[in-house]
Amino acid sequence: MIRHKRLSVVTLPNHVVWFARNIKHLAQGPDPMTQVTTQTPAQPNYVIDEMISAKSIAARIEDLAKIIQTEFQDTNKLIVVGLLRGSFVFIADLVRELDLPVEVDFLEASSYGDGMESSREVRILKDLRGQIEGRDVLVVEDIVDTGHTLHQVIDMLNTRKPSKLKSIALLDKPTRREVDMKADWTGFVIPDEFVVGYGIDYAQRNRNLPYIGKVRFT
Ligand SMILES: O=P(O)(O)OC[C@H]1O[C@H](OP(=O)(O)OP(=O)(O)O)[C@H](O)[C@@H]1O
Numbered sequence: 001m002i003r004h005k006r007l008s009v010v011t012l013p014n015h016v017v018w019f020a021r022n023i024k025h026l027a028q029g030p031d032p033m034t035q036v037t038t039q040t041p042a043q044p045n046y047v048i049d050e051m052i053s054a055k056s057i058a059a060r061i062e063d064l065a066k067i068i069q070t071e072f073q074d075t076n077k078l079i080v081v082g083l084l085r086g087s088f089v090f091i092a093d094l095v096r097e098l099d100l101p102v103e104v105d106f107l108e109a110s111s112y113g114d115g116m117e118s119s120r121e122v123r124i125l126k127d128l129r130g131q132i133e134g135r136d137v138l139v140v141e142d143i144v145d146t147g148h149t150l151h152q153v154i155d156m157l158n159t160r161k162p163s164k165l166k167s168i169a170l171l172d173k174p175t176r177r178e179v180d181m182k183a184d185w186t187g188f189v190i191p192d193e194f195v196v197g198y199g200i201d202y203a204q205r206n207r208n209l210p211y212i213g214k215v216r217f218t
Pocket residue numbers: 083084085086087109110111112113118141142143144145146147148149150200201
């Protein structure tokens with residue numbers, strides 16, 4: 001932890017600084033003021049402890065938007081592809097920070113169903129409406145965990161020959177990786193916790209939380 005703190009002051013990018021600053025808080029456990037208690041008939045009881053505040057997310061998205069704008073500054077059209085359903089909040093906030101000619105499209109990929117374990121089999125449930133051949137494309141993902149979803153989606157989109165294909169993920173859990181995959185840009189590196197909120201669900205619930213929280217069974 002000391003090593004993280006020292007590094008964060010000198011060189012680390014914002015999302016790593018966030019992780020270093022919060023690792024103590026994460027280890028200490030929940031703040032009772034930010035817990036949500038949840039129960040559904042099919043699920044065990046759980047509470048959600050806030051991990052990343054809405055304010056931190058907004059600030060990080062502003063930074064990421066500047067980087068993306070620089071990367072695509074010469075584009076005549078950037079096709080921003082949201083991976084449904086988890087990225088719907090992130091993409092909505094991100095595109096509104098982009099001062100670029102943008103087209104929004106969606107692809108629905110699913111590998112978790114209602115559970116907490118990846119099936120490793122990524123199903124494309126809804127394809128893009130538009131063509132991407134010869135276009136600049138940015139894939140927007142909520143979280144990279146095992147990496148199977150982003151890996152398979154990027155492989156599939158590359159076969160359509162975009163002129164430039166980049167990806168961004170709000171969250172990254174590198175310790176869970178099963179395939180060699182990393183988004184070009186990441187909002188926050190997080191520890192191995194099952195997270196919800198800001199578009200991300202547990203069995204389709206909690207997507208409407210304005211912050212990212214971790215699920216804790218009670
Ligand atoms: O890196 P991975 O292990 O593949 O996990 C990441 C994927 O898992 C979740 O999708 P999910 O299948 O739950 O669908 P959803 O977006 O509709 O919630 C999440 O939205 C990512 O797309």
